[in-house]
Each structure stands twice: as C-alpha cells, then as structure tokens.
Amino acid sequence: MAVAAAAARVWGSSRGLGRVGLLLLRRSGARGLARSHPQRQQQPFSSLDDKPQFPGASAEFVDKLDFIQPNVISGIPIYRVMDRQGQIINPSEDPHLPQEKVLKFYKTMTLLNTMDRILYESQRQGRISFYMTNYGEEGTHVGSAAALDSTDLVFGQYREAGVLMYRNYPLELFMAQCYGNVSDLGKGRQMPVHYGCRERHFVTISSPLATQIPQAARGPGYGILSIRVDGNDVFAVYNATKEARRRAVAENQPFLIEAMTYRIGHHSTSDDSSAYRSVDEVNYWDKQDHPISRLRHYLQSCGWWDDEQEKAWRKQSRKKVMEAFEQAERKLKPSPSLLFSDVYQEMPTQLRKQQESLARHLQTYGEHYPLDHFEK
Amino acid sequence: MAATAVTAGRLLRLRAAGAEGHWRRLRGAGLPGGFLQPASADGDAAQRRQVAHFTFQPDPEPLEYGQTQKMNLFQAVTSALDNSLAKDPTAVIFGEDVAFGGVFRCTVGLRDKYGKDRVFNTPLCEQGIVGFGIGIAVTGATAIAEIQFADYIFPAFDQIVNEAAKYRYRSGDLFNCGSLTIRSPWGCVGHGALYHSQSPEAFFAHCPGIKVVIPRSPFQAKGLLLSCIEDKNPCIFFEPKILYRAAVEQVPIEPYNIPLSQAEVIQEGSDVTLVAWGTQVHVIREVASMAHEKLGVSCEVIDLRTIIPWDVDTVCKSVIKTGRLLVSHEAPLTGGFASEISSTVQEECFLNLEAPISRVCGYDTPFPHIFEPFYIPDKWKCYDALRKMINY
Secondary structure (H helix, E strand, C coil): CHHHHHHHHHHCCHHHCCHHHHHHHHHHCCCHHHHHCCCCCCCCCCHHHCCCCCCCCCCCCCCCCCCCCCCCCCCCCEECCECCCCCECCHHHCCCCCHHHHHHHHHHHHHHHHHHHHHHHHHHCCCCCCCCCCCCCHHHHHHHHHHCCCCCCEECCCCCHHHHHHCCCCHHHHHHHHHCCCCCCCCCCCCCCCCCECCCCEECCCCCCCCCCCCCCCCHHHCCEEEEEECCCHHHHHHHHHHHHHHHHHHCCCEEEEEECCCCCCCCCCCCHHHCCCHHHHHHHHHHCCHHHHHHHHHHHHCCCCHHHHHHHHHHHHHHHHHHHHHHHHCCECCHHHHCCCCCCCCCHHHHHHHHHHHHHHHHHHHHCCHHHECC | CHHHHHHHCCCCCCCCCCCCCHHHHHCCCCCCCCCCCCCCCCCCCCCCCCCCCCCCCCCCCCCCCCCEEEEEHHHHHHHHHHHHHHHCCCCEEEECCCCCCCCCCCCCCHHHHHCCCCEEECCCCHHHHHHHHHHHHHCCCCEEEECCCHHHCHHHHHHHHHHHHHHHHHCCCCCCCCCEEEEEEECCCCCCHHHCCCCCHHHHHCCCCCEEECCCCHHHHHHHHHHHHHCCCCEEEEEECCHHHHCEEEEECCCCCCCCCCCEEEECCCCEEEEECCCHHHHHHHHHHHHHHHHCCCEEEEECCEEECCCHHHHHHHHHHHCCEEEEEEEECCCCHHHHHHHHHHHHHHHHCCCCCEEEEECCCCCCCCCHHHHCCCHHHHHHHHHHHHCC
16 A cells, blocks of 8 residues: 555656556555555655645646636637638648539538528428528538548537538438428438438437537536637638547547537527527628638639629529429328337337227228328 | 417417528519419428317406406416516526527516516526526525426436425425426427427326426416416426417416316216316317217316326216216327326226226327327327227
C-alpha cells in the first residue's frame, strides 16, 4: 500500500501512471488499501507533493476563490471559409473542390429547396397531412454529407433531409414517404419527412429530439474535441466534417461540430413563427446570409454558373419535382395488414389474432373505411 | 360540423407567413397557390380529406356557476390557468413555448397579464421541466408544467414515478410536491402518427402517488384542471388535442371545481354499460345511439374522468344494473387501462355479468400514420363488440 501510494505520488494522477505504477496498484487491487488491512492506513503527505488525490481529477489546488465563467466573453469562435458574399477569405482553407462536386452541392441544395416549397404548398391544399421545410439549413446538410463516406451511418433529425438528397435518394421516395404510399420504404407508418434508407446508410428519422446532445460549449465539458462552424458556409462545414472524420477514425475518439445556422422557415406546417420572432430577423437571414446564395456567388465568380444556367436548372428541377409529386399522389396506400408487421421481428400470436379480427371487421364494415385508397 | 371536425383533425394551423428561401420568386404569377393545381375533383388523384371519427356533443349550459361564455377546449384551459394565476400568487406556468401562447394556444395572453416571472419558457428538456416543477412544488409554490405532447413525457418518467409520486410517502409526510400539475396534449388527431397521437395513461396508472385526469369537453376540462391544480397531490392532466378546437360549449367564466376520482354517468341505460374517457366518450355516446336505433338496446354511458384513483363504485354499480360492460380506449389493448377496469369489475360483479367484459382498443402496435382509420377503436368496432355482447 505504501508502495502503491508512493508510486502514485511519483507518477502523478492515475492518468499519468506509467506501466510500473499500474502494476503496483493492480497488485494491491482497486481498493487494496481497505482490503489488505481492516483499518485504513494514514498516509503522511509532505507539502512538496501536495497534489489532489481525487480519482479522475488531474488538476492543481488553488487558494484564490474564483468562479469559472460559464461563457467566455467573446464566445467560441466560428470557423468559416467564405464570407457572406461567397468569397474565400483565407485561400489556404479553400478545399479546392472540383467543379462537378461544387455543382452537386449547389444542385442538391436548390433541388431540396424546390421540393420543400412544392410539398409545403401541397400540405396547405390538404394533399399531404404535414410537412417541414429545410429553408436556411441546407448548407449544414450538404457540407457534412459530402465530407462523409457514402457508407458512413447517419442518424439524422427531421430537418436534415439534404443529407439524403446528397446521397441521391430519389424524389420518388421522398414523395412516397410524405404520401405514405405503397412505395414508401417505411410502410406508411410515420408522418411526412420521417425518411430513412438502409442502402444509403441513413437511419430512419423519429420525431423526438434528443435533449441531451451537448452544444459546442459543453463539448469540452464532456471531454469531446469540439468546433463551432458557420453552417451557412458549405465549405466550412465540409472542411470541419472531413477533418473530424479523419481524426475520429485515426484517433478513435468522438468529435463534436456545432454548425451555426438559422431556420428561415416555420418549424412545420403547424407553426406560424411570426408569433415568436420578427419578420426582419427572418428576412436578414433569407437575404443576407443564405447558404444557397453564398455558394452561387462562389460558383459565379469561378465562372462555373450563370443566370442562364440558373434559369434552366430552376425549370428542370421544378419539373422533376412536379413529376415525382404527381406520380406519388396517384399511388395507392399500402395494405392495412401492414399496420401489424415489424412490431417485433416475428409477429406474436396475439397480434396475429388482432390482424385477423381487423380483416373480419372490414369484411362486414368495409364501406365505412377508405379502402379504395389502399392496396388489398 | 364536418368542416369543423376536419379542421380540428389537424394540428394547430395558423396563417402561413409564406414560403421563405431564396427561390420563393418561383411562385407562378396568377396561379392560385403557386404552380400546384388544386386537388382534382374526381378524388382519384388526390387523397380524400379525413372526416373525424367522432362528433363532439356539447353538454347543456351549466347554470350553477354564474355567467358562461362560449369556449373551445383550449380556451377553457386558458380560463382555468387565468383563474389560478389570479387567485394563487405562487402559481407559475412553464414549459416549451408557453410564453408566446403555446403551440395549441392554451397559454395565450397569460404572460402579458401576469408577467415573465409567472409564465416562462423552459429549455427543450422534459426531465428538467418536471424536475424543476417538483422542486418548485416542494417549496410550497404551485407549479403548472406543460409537456408539449404526451408522446414526449417519457424523459420525465423517472422524475414523475421515482420522485414526484413517492415524495410524500418516502419522507413520512415531511415533504410533498402536491402543488405540481403536469398538463399535456393527448390522443389521436388524424395524422399524428407515432409521436403526436399517444395516450400514455396506462403507464402512469401503475404508479401510486400521482393522479391522472382526462376531460371530455371544455366545461369538464376547466373544472377538472382547477381541481388538479388545487389538489394536494401531483396530478397529470391529459388534454385531448383533437378537441382543442372541435369541442365548443358554454363554460363558466368564474372558477369552479369538478371533483377528481368521480366518474360521471352521462346517459342512463339498462342493458349495457359503456366506459371511456377523453375523446372516446363521444365515440361511445354515438355507439349508444346506434345501439338504441338498430338493436333497441339501452346503454349506460360513463365518462371515467379520473384514471387513478378511479371510481370503482360508479362503474360497478352500473354493471350490477346492466350485467354487461364495454370499455374502450385508443391506447393499445395489452396492459391498457381497460384491463384494470375489467379485472376489478369481474372481481366485484362476477355473478352479475351476462357476458364477458369487452375491451375495444387500439392494436398492440405503435400508432401508425397512414393506417390511423384502421387502427383506432371507432364506432363500428365498438358497435360490433356491443352487438356480440348482447347476443352472447
């Protein structure tokens, strides 16, 4: 015990213990002091070695009373690559992505935007029950998705459809989920925008928001390497994600990226955000700091995009969305028997009986149910 | 009526401020609603709007509580909260988005009237909302917490079950959090799917120490909520969200109380007892009419109102009279509260029963989106079960 304690003193706290120190401690056991002798032994500490001995604490003592400020005065700085006009600020941070890739960023964000507007309107017309738009946050989706491998598993929340869009999830399937039709991979079980795709490694979205995810300021508190980035700068998101991924894999530790952005649209079709925020604030982000316009300025200054291409693309993307939309609307819903599957991997007997009782019920009372819209 | 029901069948929808985004200029000039053509009339291409599965029946105007005003359910809740904050200076209301009036408008005007110290937002953290509420209540102040959807109450489950419910008991009555009330929107709404439709009362029925209350109407909601707030035990008050706008009736402006743990016989009958709570009361009311019309059967309709501690006497007294019991709820069958009622009634009234007790409930699956019309225990399923019971 005395040897163990002495070793601890020499090598510092448990983290700093070398192999020798660890071996010594192991011999006496984790609670070796208590176990080896009924009475605890008093260890005389000399003032020269007066470090805290608390397990897991590697700090020093201090004799001045001072509370730690929760917020650093200037806050955690925000990493960005482009300014609000889409100009690269520090050329060494330019990822120098090829034209094709940057165009894909732009087309993904704008296609998402087009799909959002059409589906939002379709809810207003009672054609789908619910919708959530991604306005303003497209940069965070695309920048991060582009920096990951296509096989990296993504757990998205309900306002991250751009990740799926970047991974080439077809419009047909977006629409299918919103309409809950026979083509929906999710079998019509969830409200619109709760997409999922196994082959694209995107875990199906669920409504509840995790309430314990730390923000960048708390990342360090959890012992996680953290960074705050300008989420409306698709290159900043890309760079940060790329580097975080590389290091996470190489160093086997987690990284936290807080992508700052602004939700321009309402929370959902059930929300009117003018009830709790000013129209001026929304307009600022819409007009002065939007991920799509910033990237367009970059593209234009590279000579990779112009007004004519913009016009043609708008028309083309609108047409694609409308086609997918009309097709989705025409399709039937899945068979009501699918109400009962996938609760467990195997269907319990009691549940099968309930499934059969619904089938019998529909034979007698089917006229009172919208069976015409459902597959048999 | 159908139009109101359809409107009510949606989550709260206010006037849209218009689509934002840099590409908004794409809206077609002259076309109504942009470039989307309105849904076609033949109904083939477009999805038919869902008509609600119930018809709200207002109760006659109450005369014993003074002047009344036409209120819907969320307005009745606001009125109860207003009354509470007016007469109890320690009362505070908190939860996500309550400051601007709440996502269902239950707290509109209260922050302006009573100040930001009494009506305030919390972070998005249900565990914290309830934990904080318990703390306030332990000091003796009146805590009225809102959980935005009952589907999101589960992070607070530990606080409710292990802390709130056990406070008085574990401290030998030295301490309690009786002045805590948790309010939460509850039940199916037409398109809420897994996470905006749940009825979790059965989880809490299994927890001694709390009270669980569910109103069927605006008048009931105000009186029951006031009773919950004033009750000396922590209460959970589930508000049927589909009724927030669909249910409208005359409600007294002044405060009044409806007792907890008292079921209400809203229609007397002699052949079958029907028991439900919340929205489902209106479904079984209609089933009672159908039974009368088509089968000549007389139904006694009971609104349970308080789930725990529940009014065993009223239900048993009814079943002793009728000999038949049907209990119905949206929540899944297995382990649903109908199981508890059924078990107790067969213990107390075994020899009076003419037929097995019938439970018409949601299936043992999560609440589905597109299949909602098939999932819910609608009037046809209830009617069919009743018919089988009569012919047993």
